[in-house]
Amino acid sequence: MESERVGSRLPIKGFREGLLITIGAGRWDQACETLLQQIDEKEDFFKGAKIAIDVGEREVRAAELGELRDCLSERGVTLFAVLGKSAMTQAVSESLGLSTEQQVLKQDRSGIGIALAGGESAILVRKTVRSGISVKYPGHVIVDGDINPGGEVQAGGSVYVWGKIRGTVEAGIDGSKDAEICALEIVSLNMRIANIGNADQSFLNKLRKTPKRVYLDKSELIITDWRQVRNS
Amino acid sequence: MTAKISTITSGKGGVGKTTTTANLAVSLADMGQKVVCIDSDIGLRNLDVVLGLENRIVYDLVDVVEERCRIRQAMIKDKHFNELYLIPAAQTRDKNAVSPSDMVRVCDELRDDFDWVLIDSPAGIERGFRNAVAPADEVLVITNPDVSAIRDADRIIGIIEAEQKGPANLIINRLNPQMVKRGEMLDADDVIELLAVNLLGIIPEDEQVIISTNIGKPVVLEPRSRAGQVFRNIARRMMGDDVPLMDLDYKDDFFHKISRAFGGGGN
Numbered sequence: 484m485e486s487e488r489v490g491s492r493l494p495i496k497g498f499r500e501g502l503l504i505t506i507g508a509g510r511w512d513q514a515c516e517t518l519l520q521q522i523d524e525k526e527d528f529f530k531g532a533k534i535a536i537d538v539g540e541r542e543v544r545a546a547e548l549g550e551l552r553d554c555l556s557e558r559g560v561t562l563f564a565v566l567g568k569s570a571m572t573q574a575v576s577e578s579l580g581l582s583t584e585q586q587v588l589k590q591d592r593s594g595i596g597i598a599l600a601g602g603e604s605a606i607l608v609r610k611t612v613r614s615g616i617s618v619k620y621p622g623h624v625i626v627d628g629d630i631n632p633g634g635e636v637q638a639g640g641s642v643y644v645w646g647k648i649r650g651t652v653e654a655g656i657d658g659s660k661d662a663e664i665c666a667l668e669i670v671s672l673n674m675r676i677a678n679i680g681n682a683d684q685s686f687l688n689k690l691r692k693t694p695k696r697v698y699l700d701k702s703e704l705i706i707t708d709w710r711q712v713r714n715s
Numbered sequence: 716m717t718a719k720i721s722t723i724t725s726g727k728g729g730v731g732k733t734t735t736t737a738n739l740a741v742s743l744a745d746m747g748q749k750v751v752c753i754d755s756d757i758g759l760r761n762l763d764v765v766l767g768l769e770n771r772i773v774y775d776l777v778d779v780v781e782e783r784c785r786i787r788q789a790m791i792k793d794k795h796f797n798e799l800y801l802i803p804a805a806q807t808r809d810k811n812a813v814s815p816s817d818m819v820r821v822c823d824e825l826r827d828d829f830d831w832v833l834i835d836s837p838a839g840i841e842r843g844f845r846n847a848v849a850p851a852d853e854v855l856v857i858t859n860p861d862v863s864a865i866r867d868a869d870r871i872i873g874i875i876e877a878e879q880k881g882p883a884n885l886i887i888n889r890l891n892p893q894m895v896k897r898g899e900m901l902d903a904d905d906v907i908e909l910l911a912v913n914l915l916g917i918i919p920e921d922e923q924v925i926i927s928t929n930i931g932k933p934v935v936l937e938p939r940s941r942a943g944q945v946f947r948n949i950a951r952r953m954m955g956d957d958v959p960l961m962d963l964d965y966k967d968d969f970f971h972k973i974s975r976a977f978g979g980g981g982n
């Protein structure tokens with residue numbers, strides 16, 4: 484998955500079925516205007532694209548959604564799904580013939596899916612995060628694969644990697660000091676939690692070739708054996 | 716006949732894309748396949764030199780795209796094989812002279828008449844690379860066992876996966892077994908573990924490759940070359956044959972020395 488975020492632009496992620504655009508907080512009409520402007524700037528890229536929008540907890544009215552769908556259609560872009568937590572938004576989407584979160588995630592076989600449990604959201608990335616690929620998500624990120632040099636994962640919550648971390652990992656990007664980074668092996672120092680890192684090489688030498696957990700304790704990164712944590 | 720279109724790419728320059736394209740093309744032609752190579756490195760053409768065909772160029776790929784000639788007029792027949800052709804790149808234009816849809820159109824035109832279309836990609840991830848990958852049925856990624864080439868190969872593999880052209884196949888070029896043995900070079904297992912793709916072959920460092928390139932005679936035409944043997948094996952794997960990987964640590968192996976003396980050997 485590749486994403487781009489420029490200033491106040493809306494984040495766009497690719498997945499198997501098309502493009503996923505996250506519409507965050509703020510006025511609906513302004514968000515739509517930003518989205519349409521982004522599409523107009525890259526007309527060739529978006530022409531013929533299928534997009535899903537993630538509206539989060541926002542309640543979107545049928546008229547608003549219908550108008551956006553029409554504006555997109557005029558630009559050769561198809562709105563096929565609306566992902567949202569609001570029951571009203573889901574009902575409105577279904578009434579307009581648009582897919583909702585559960586339906587889209589069932590179809591998605593790209594290796595990227597979004598899970599919601601206990602009020603916390605997580606994204607599952609079932610592939611190697613290769614050089615040049617950036618995964619950004621406001622909740623937790625789970626990677627079933629490696630994070631290679633030049634690859635990047637940024638999470639508002641924690642990052643769990645069932646593989647090796649050789650690239651860049653940032654947890655708690657919104658300042659959450661409870662976030663943690665866990666992996667079967669960590670061979671890169673390029674890790675930060677709540678924007679706090681550790682450049683000391685000996686930091687890595689402590690637990691070579693064993694599953695590791697990195698967390699914050701009084702503004703200091705602590706590295707420990709992941710297995711001990713799990714067994715305790 | 717429906718050609719399979721294979722793009723040979725790498726990300727980093729100088730890792731051996733053009734040499735690999737030329738040698739795989741000759742190997743496939745030697746196996747009776749009808750092959751056409753396209754040099755898509757517009758402005759920096761080299762494949763004609765490696766194949767020893769530089770003096771026979773009349774028209775090039777840009778002439779075909781801009782309809783100054785028919786595709787057959789731009790195809791140069793190889794000196795050794797009747798069913799091997801080259802469509803050279805233009806040297807005086809840039810990558811923007813050709814678009815991805817142009818490449819798809821050219822390759823579609825070739826599909827019915829050939830078994831293989833091999834596209835030699837330029838380095839980088841910009842327009843030239845996009846042109847080379849657009850028509851591909853499969854992508855062969857070449858890397859050297861060094862960290863910068865591997866980083867670039869990883870980037871390329873990610874793009875190929877994102878464009879659903881994957882999974883990519885990997886060829887590791889210029890591996891020096893003695894350096895690996897001394898711990899001075901990454902071994903093939905390290906490279907495969909990081910890139911996590913299918914390995915098509917490991918080409919050992921072989922000075923005969925440079926000698927052959929300089930005289931415009933691909934190394935596969937040298938029966939005693941170790942690298943040439945590996946290229947032939949990779950071509951067989953491309954054809955679907957099950958050919959085991961050769962143990963490259965042959966210099967200490969008496970039987971390999973004997974085998975080489977008689978022009979044989981695996982990999």
